[in-house]
Amino acid sequence: MRALLENRFAVTAVILFGIGLANMLLQKNLIKKIVGFNIMDSAVFLLLASRGFVEGRVAPIVAEGMADASLYINPIPSGLVLTGIVVSVSISAFSLALVQRIYHAYGTIELDELVMRVKKEAD
Amino acid sequence: MRPFVENFPFFCIFLAMAVGILLSVSKDGRKAYWISLAVTAVVAVLSAILLGYLMENDLSYTYAMGKFPAPFGNELKVGPLQALLSLTFSAVMGLSLLGGQTDLFADVLPAKQNLYFVMSNLILASLLALTYTNDLFTGYVFIEISTIAACALVMAKDTGANMMATIRYLFMSLLGSGLFLIGVALLYSITGHLLMPNLHDSVAKLVESGQYQLPLTVIIGLITVGLGIKSAMFPFHMWLPDAHGSATTASSAILSGLVLKGYIVLMMTLFVRVFTLNTLIESGIINVVLLFGLLGMVFGSLRAIQQTHIKRMLAYSSVAQVGYIFMGFGLGTEAGIAASCLHILVHACTKPMLFCCAGRLGAVSGHHKNLANMRGSAHKDVVAGIGFMVGALSMIGIPLFGGFVSKLYFANASLLNSQAMAITLLVIAVSTVLNALYYIPAVLAIWSRPEGSSEHSCQAHGKPERDVAFTVSAVCFILLVFALGVFYQPAIQAIEAGLRLM
Numbered sequence: 001m002r003a004l005l006e007n008r009f010a011v012t013a014v015i016l017f018g019i020g021l022a023n024m025l026l027q028k029n030l031i032k033k034i035v036g037f038n039i040m041d042s043a044v045f046l047l048l049a050s051r052g053f054v055e056g057r058v059a060p061i062v063a064e065g066m067a068d069a070s071l072y073i074n075p076i077p078s079g080l081v082l083t084g085i086v087v088s089v090s091i092s093a094f095s096l097a098l099v100q101r102i103y104h105a106y107g108t109i110e111l112d113e114l115v116m117r118v119k120k121e122a123d
Numbered sequence: 124m125r126p127f128v129e130n131f132p133f134f135c136i137f138l139a140m141a142v143g144i145l146l147s148v149s150k151d152g153r154k155a156y157w158i159s160l161a162v163t164a165v166v167a168v169l170s171a172i173l174l175g176y177l178m179e180n181d182l183s184y185t186y187a188m189g190k191f192p193a194p195f196g197n198e199l200k201v202g203p204l205q206a207l208l209s210l211t212f213s214a215v216m217g218l219s220l221l222g223g224q225t226d227l228f229a230d231v232l233p234a235k236q237n238l239y240f241v242m243s244n245l246i247l248a249s250l251l252a253l254t255y256t257n258d259l260f261t262g263y264v265f266i267e268i269s270t271i272a273a274c275a276l277v278m279a280k281d282t283g284a285n286m287m288a289t290i291r292y293l294f295m296s297l298l299g300s301g302l303f304l305i306g307v308a309l310l311y312s313i314t315g316h317l318l319m320p321n322l323h324d325s326v327a328k329l330v331e332s333g334q335y336q337l338p339l340t341v342i343i344g345l346i347t348v349g350l351g352i353k354s355a356m357f358p359f360h361m362w363l364p365d366a367h368g369s370a371t372t373a374s375s376a377i378l379s380g381l382v383l384k385g386y387i388v389l390m391m392t393l394f395v396r397v398f399t400l401n402t403l404i405e406s407g408i409i410n411v412v413l414l415f416g417l418l419g420m421v422f423g424s425l426r427a428i429q430q431t432h433i434k435r436m437l438a439y440s441s442v443a444q445v446g447y448i449f450m451g452f453g454l455g456t457e458a459g460i461a462a463s464c465l466h467i468l469v470h471a472c473t474k475p476m477l478f479c480c481a482g483r484l485g486a487v488s489g490h491h492k493n494l495a496n497m498r499g500s501a502h503k504d505v506v507a508g509i510g511f512m513v514g515a516l517s518m519i520g521i522p523l524f525g526g527f528v529s530k531l532y533f534a535n536a537s538l539l540n541s542q543a544m545a546i547t548l549l550v551i552a553v554s555t556v557l558n559a560l561y562y563i564p565a566v567l568a569i570w571s572r573p574e575g576s577s578e579h580s581c582q583a584h585g586k587p588e589r590d591v592a593f594t595v596s597a598v599c600f601i602l603l604v605f606a607l608g609v610f611y612q613p614a615i616q617a618i619e620a621g622l623r624l625m
Contacts, residue, residue, distance in 0.1 A: 017305065024298060033294060040301045044308050051312045076195075077311070080260055084304065087267045094271050095293055098278065102286050118287045 009050030016043035030099045030109040034092060041088040045081045052077030128176045129184060131169045132201050135209060136251045138162060143244030152228065152236025156220070159240040163217030163247065167210055174206035178617060183624035185257060185320075198318060200257035200396075204464065204621020207614065208388060212250045214603075215380050215471050216243070222479030222596035223373025225486065230280040230371040239279050243373075245272040246382060253385040259307050259317045259397075262389050266303065266353070270296045273382045276374040277366045288365035295362040296353055303349030310342045322397045330402050340406045343398055347390065347408055354386040356412075356449055357419030360442045364426075368435035372482030375434060376475035379441045384467050387448055391460060394452060395625045404455050413453025413543060417550045419446025424557035433481045433494050436561060437474065440518060443554060444470045450547065451533060454540045457622060462532035464618045469517065469525040469607055476600035477514035483507040483593050484569055494568050501569040504590075508569055510597040515562035517604050520555050525607030530555070532615075 004011055016039055023036025052074035060072035103109050106117050142162050146155045177183065183202030190196070220227070220243065231239050249269035256262050274296070278289045311317060313335050314325035329335050352359040367375045394403060403409045423443030430436040444466070451463030484507050485492050488500035501508025517524035530551060537547035607614060 021298075021301070024294065024301075030290065037294075037297045037301065041304070044301070044305050047305070048308045048311070051308070076317075080311075080317075083260065083264060087264060091267060091271065091297065094274065095290075095297075098274075098286065098290060098293065102290065105283055105286060114287060118283050121283050 009046060009053075013043045013047035013050070016040075016046065028111045030102070030111065031096075034095045034099070037095075038088065038092060041084065045084055048077045048084070049081050125184075126176075128173060129186065129201070131173045132199050132205070132209070132251070132255045133186065133188070135166045135169055135213075136248055136255065139166060139244050139248035139251060143241050143248060146237055146244065147241045149237045152231075152233060152239070155237040155240040156224070156227075159243055160217055160220060162244060163213045163220070166213035166247065166251070167217065170206050170210035170213060173201070174203060174210055174617065177201070177203045177206055178620065181620060181624070183621075193318065194316070194321060197261055198257040199255040200319070201255060202621045202624040203617045204625070205254050207617045207621065208254050208384075208464075208467070209251050211468050211471050212254070212381055212384070213247060215475055216247050216250075216377060218596045218599050219373050219376035219380065219475045219479065221592050222475070222600070223371065223376055223482055224592040225590055226372040226482050232281065235279070239276070242272040242275040242279075243377065245269070246276070246377065250381055250385040253389045254392075256389075257319050259310070259319065259322065259393075263300070263304055263307055266300055266350075266386065266389070269382060269385055270300060270353070273378055276377060277370045279374060280369070280371045282369070284365075284369045288362075288369050292362045292366040295359070299349045299352030299359075301349070302345050302352070306342050306345030306349060309338060309345070313338055313342075319392070319396045323399070326398060326402065330405070339402075340408065343403065343406055343408045344411075346393060347412060350386045350390040351415070351449075354383045354390070355442055355445050357415045357422060357442065357446055360419070360423070360445075363442060364435050364438040367438035367441065368432060372478055375438070375482075376478040379438065379478060380471045380475035383441065383445060384471055387445070387463075387467060391452065391463065392625075395460065395622065400455050400457075400460075409453055409455045411453075412449050413455075413547075416446045416449030416451075416453050417546065419443060420450065420550055420554040421446075421557065424554055424561070428557065428561045430561075431494055432492050433485065433497065433565065434478065434492060436494075436565065437477050437481060440477075440558070440561070441470075441474060443558070444474070444518065447529070447533065447554075450550075451536065454536050454543060454547070456536060456539050458532070458536035458539055461615070461618050461622055462529060462536045464622070465532055465611070465614065466529040468614060469529045469604075472600060472603045472607060473514050473517045473525060476510055476597065476604065477518070479593065479596060479600070480507045480511040480514065483590060483597075484511065486590075494565055498568050499570070499572050502572070506594050506597050510601055511569060512566050513601050513604055515566050517608065519558045519562055523605070523608050525604045525611075528608055528611045 020036045020040030020043060024033050024040060027033050027036060054073050057071055057073045060075045099109055106114055108114060139162055142158060149155050186199040186201060188197040246269055249265040252265040253262060274289050274293050277292060278285055314322055316322045316325055329339060355363040367379050420443050423439050423446055427436050427439035430439060448463045448466050451459040451466065483504055484497055484500040487503040488497045491497055517526035520526045520530040534548060534551060537544050
């Protein structure tokens with residue numbers, strides 16, 4: 001129990017990652033799949049951000065002469081998370097645009113139905 | 124002060140990326156097309172000069188991006204292998220655009236044509252960055268850029284089948300990059316580094332002290348599977364035939380020949396530069412890679428035999444050829460990796476040629492993609508017929524063609540691995556026979572005279588228009604494949620020097 005509490009960020013991240021992965025693989029609705037992907041990415045960001053966090057320290061913004069490095073958290077993971085968020089946002093935007101096109105073409109975003117329609121079109 | 128030539132890798136990446144972004148405001152697809160071709164030519168020339176310089180001095184160097192020193196800044200690592208790969212990637216990219224030109228302007232809506240070249244330039248930039256990067260997180264960012272751009276290339280031909288192929292490709296890619304990202308996050312949390320040389324030292328320390336063995340194995344597994352999904356490693360290849368089979372000719376050529384290779388090259392760099400082969404052998408991941416490679420070689424070919432759609436056949440053949448590359452990694456020796464690198468070059472030259480020729484043969488036989496309807500099409504465009512034949516023979520592994528040399532090196536490399544030797548040699552032999560089983564009938568079909576007199580059918584359809592751009596690119600491809608098959612020594616030397624200086 002103690003170990004769980006001490007690693008609470010990692011545990012939460014693993015649970016979230018599982019939820020996201022399951023959603024991405026099992027959902028039939030394309031939008032829900034994209035939401036699943038976003039949950040999965042957030043889990044990784046949580047894990048990364050928690051690695052750089054040190055209890056009782058502040059964000060590394062130099063103000064009022066606080067130049068001592070021991071006052072700040074590790075900024076590199078935060079930087080990585082920011083980059084990761086940018087990537088994740090652009091991927092989501094692209095996926096949603098694609099889903100919108102599919103909806104315009106077929107009038108549905110359920111995967112099973114789409115596969116059937118495309119097959120019918122090919123025949 | 125570093126010699127000016129050492130700045131070239133940065134110039135190449137920056138040029139491709141900047142031109143890609145600038146082309147988004149151009150209105151004219153044709154102009155964008157010629158600009159993109161010029162970019163690939165410039166990158167190829169710069170890479171060739173760089174390769175000559177590196178080979179002559181037998182050196183590799185790290186290139187710091189910005190003013191920050193090693194543990195914080197971003198770095199490129201440039202050696203002969205990287206220069207050779209970027210030379211091949213840019214040259215093949217240019218030739219693919221040239222070979223698929225007619226289909227490209229017919230398949231993509233005129234208003235959207237400039238956007239196609241935005242994506243093709245971004246793919247070139249991300250391929251170069253994946254080859255040169257010395258920083259794991261930069262690798263991740265460029266993986267995602269190339270994913271989006273590759274999906275857009277599949278979608279460029281705006282049909283229902285393409286959209287479905289794209290969405291499938293996109294979700295599989297997202298899964299792959301998610302696994303890769305969590306692998307990177309875990310690796311960062313046990314080592315505290317992202318630059319490859321520092322990672323190498325930390326991983327070596329961890330292995331020596333026996334700490335974190337399980338997490339390390341999991342990390343290697345996650346990164347391998349993540350990149351494996353994106354590069355169509357055997358059990359994760361389900362997205363590939365749809366995506367590569369239905370896209371426009373130039374897209375299929377670029378995706379099959381190059382985009383897959385970008386991820387494979389990053390994986391190879393990580394295996395050699397970060398994890399080292401010994402760690403991989405101890406963790407047992409290497410056997411999984413070998414197994415997947417061997418299975419891919421057989422099952423990719425078996426599925427290709429069943430196809431009647433020529434592009435889908437070529438797409439399944441890519442699964443088999445990627446299997447060869449993973450088999451080379453799986454042997455766990457320097458020789459195996461060198462053979463894989465050679466096969467990366469050979470496949471990067473051969474498969475785009477096959478796709479371009481298949482596209483052209485389909486065009487002259489009335490836009491049919493089915494092999495049965497393409498009988499005798501080679502007589503209508505002899506260059507395309509010869510190109511397809513050369514590509515097919517190279518993929519089967521006939522001497523004088525590029526594919527033979529890489530298979531020879533694979534066989535030689537497998538002799539060094541006593542455990543896997545027998546099975547590897549056997550699978551190479553079986554896979555060669557299987558390759559022949561679908562390529563030879565295809566070649567025979569396109570060269571056979573159709574029923575009835577051919578004169579008559581030619582008159583009925585009229586002589587097909589000449590396609591100068593395609594002819595130029597096919598001739599260049601044929602020469603490249605022959606060059607790799609006959610004068611392969613320089614390439615081998617560059618690869619061996621590159622691996623030594625990794």
